[in-house]
Amino acid sequence: MTRMGKADRPAYVIPLELGQFWRTPTMSIQSVDPDQAIARLMRFLSIEGITGQEQAIGTDVVRCLRELGIPEDAIRFDHANAQIPLPTQTGNLIVTLPGTKPGPRRLFSTHLDTVPLCAGAAPIRKGNRIVPQGQTALGGDNRTGVACLVTMLAELYARRIPYGPMTVLFTVREESGLWGARTVDLKDLGNPVMGFNVDGGSPRNITIGAVGADRWEVEIVGKAAHAGVHPERGISATIVAARALAVIYKAGWFGKVKKGGQQGTSNVGPVGDAQGRCAGQATNVVTDYVKVQGESRSHDIKFITAITSAYRQAFKQAATEVRDDQGKTAKVKFHNFRSYFPYRLKPASPVVQAAQGVASALGWQTTLHLSNGGLDANWLARHGIPTLTFGAGQHDVHTIREYADLDEFLEGCSYALALAAQT
Ligand SMILES: [Zn+2]
Incomplete structure (x- = not known):
């Protein structure tokens, strides 16, 4: 040199x-x-x-x-x-x-x-x-x-x-x-x-x-059906995800989060299928599976948990709101992982x-x-x-x-x- x-x-x-x-x-x-x-x-x-x-x-x-x-x-x-x-x-x-x-x-x-x-x-x-x-x-x-x-x-x-x-x-x-x-x-x-x-x-x-951080992921399991012939028989996992995330956004849990004097952040990362490909295989099939991954961060460990819980609640609630013609709902499996404290x-x-x-x-x-x-x-x-x-x-x-x-x-x-x- x-x-x-x-x-x-x-x-x-x-x-x-x-x-x-x-x-x-x-x-x-x-x-x-x-x-x-x-x-x-x-x-x-x-x-x-x-x-x-x-x-x-x-x-x-x-x-x-x-x-x-x-x-x-x-x-x-x-x-x-x-x-x-x-x-x-x-x-x-x-x-x-x-x-x-x-x-x-x-x-x-x-x-x-x-x-x-x-x-x-x-x-x-x-x-x-x-x-x-x-x-x-x-x-x-x-x-x-x-x-x-x-x-x-x-x-x-x-x-x-x-x-x-x-x-x-x-x-x-x-x-x-x-x-x-x-x-x-x-x-x-x-x-x-x-x-x-x-x-x-x-x-x-x-x-x-x-900050500390959680990484979380949610699997939404709906039901496939022909989207043109019998859409009413399907349960769209995509619509569950969309409804959950709309609630999260409206309630102020996305991005910079400030509530009750506490601060943190959250994000929604990959949205896809179980193998990391796009969710939904065709336009003519009601999408039966979506996996969403995201994170929650804060300097306050309790607030990290609060943010992650808000996501869990939103997905669980949204699952009850999307039904097929028999009244059956989607299922969600929510996992979170403490990435660091x-x-x-x-x-x-x-x-x-x-x-x-x-x-x-x-x-x-x-x-x-x-x-x-x-x-x-x-x-x-x-x-x-x-x-x-x-x-x-x-x-x-x-x-x-x-x-x-x-x-x-x-x-x-x-x-x-x-x-x-x-x-
Ligand atoms: Zn570095």
Whole structure:
């Protein structure tokens, strides 16, 4: 890689005042090597690894860790893929290090997978950004996180910077339901007391909480009949779905939902048959089966349940209103699944205080946020590890306009490094 034009900008150089964190008197200024960090990011962006297919990127990260001199017995894959109910090539990659000084164990996490729109992505450098060459997304979500944490380890090892006990977790299948973080075993992580998840844009925006979500699906079973000869003998599953959704919309349960001081969102996703094809096979047959899938989200767990219940009620009610000539009604089977739980860290909690302490030592203004999307941190918090999330330069993720901002990426690397070395 060519050297960055702004390689010496102070934003990702950790100033001397951080001496209290570093205890390495031979080093006057702490910063990450920008050329090596960016080369790592390009390397990881070049490897395809859409959600569920993390074998190649996992293998390359392991190769990179060995190159850094991280001992073989500190690196392993868990068996998360055996528990994930979707085809998944490999488990989570876990690096457990004793550290070179005592202290409570810290967790650093990020996800290995990218969204399917990243398949075949070829990263190219464009000024201070990395962009995809063709009509794909880039995969900066979340290879910026992967390169950030590998760079953190590279700097700790190469420069013998003292650090406390540490676990680095690279999860699988984040993009398809936070599965790696959901199924990880706390014991495999060595019981860390706090967690730092890297997955976002600027490292100065710190996410301390996120919504929870239900995914639900309803199967509507009606009765087929010839639509021209004997339509009265049919029970249209399509009409049941339409009536239910009309009620949901009118009652304010669709989209942004605000009721009784509570807020959330909901959406209706795929509508089709049991195999995912279109519902209804012909115009001349009363449609006897429709499957509708959707979701409900809120920062308040009770309100997630309330939104999902409103959908359940609407479908059950609509089923009683659509009848054949014998008075028979449709049947509905409604299933819901808690995809992830909401969580919120207190600004005064030790993990937020630790992050803000490092940020202020760097001279950064940080902001604390709540996210309306789920993060691996949701499940890590659920497992009992208070975890916040910061970014390492991903932008316009899940689109073909995706790019990685290299200034923010390097800032993210420095931030992770400073957190690892913090006392
Ligand atoms: Zn992500």
